[in-house]
Amino acid sequence: MSERPLPEEDRTWIAQLRQQWERQQRSRREGEPSLLHQLASVGVLGWVVVVPTLLGIALGRWLDAHWHTGITFTAALLLLGLVLGGWSAWRWMHRP
DSSP, rough: OOOOOOHHHHHHHHHHHHHHHHHHHHHHHHOSSSSSHHHHHHHHHHHHHHHHHHHHHHHHHHHHHHTTTTTHHHHHHHHHHHHHHHHHHHHHHHOO
């Protein structure tokens, strides 16, 4: 009797369960993170959002001054920096 392969959604569900189980095992093994570790995580998360935003503003101001375009580049690159920072923060929070 041959076994049929599992459908893709079942394999995805099994992989998610395995990942959750591994997280629970790691949590039991390592225990609750210290307050200092949690504060450091919040600090890193803030910088992950702030740095791309500030770089976007700086580059936008320089481009606007160079091409005399008002605040066009500053606004666009500010938004791009916020989106990039938010995406980076989301990825950092959801890393395995």
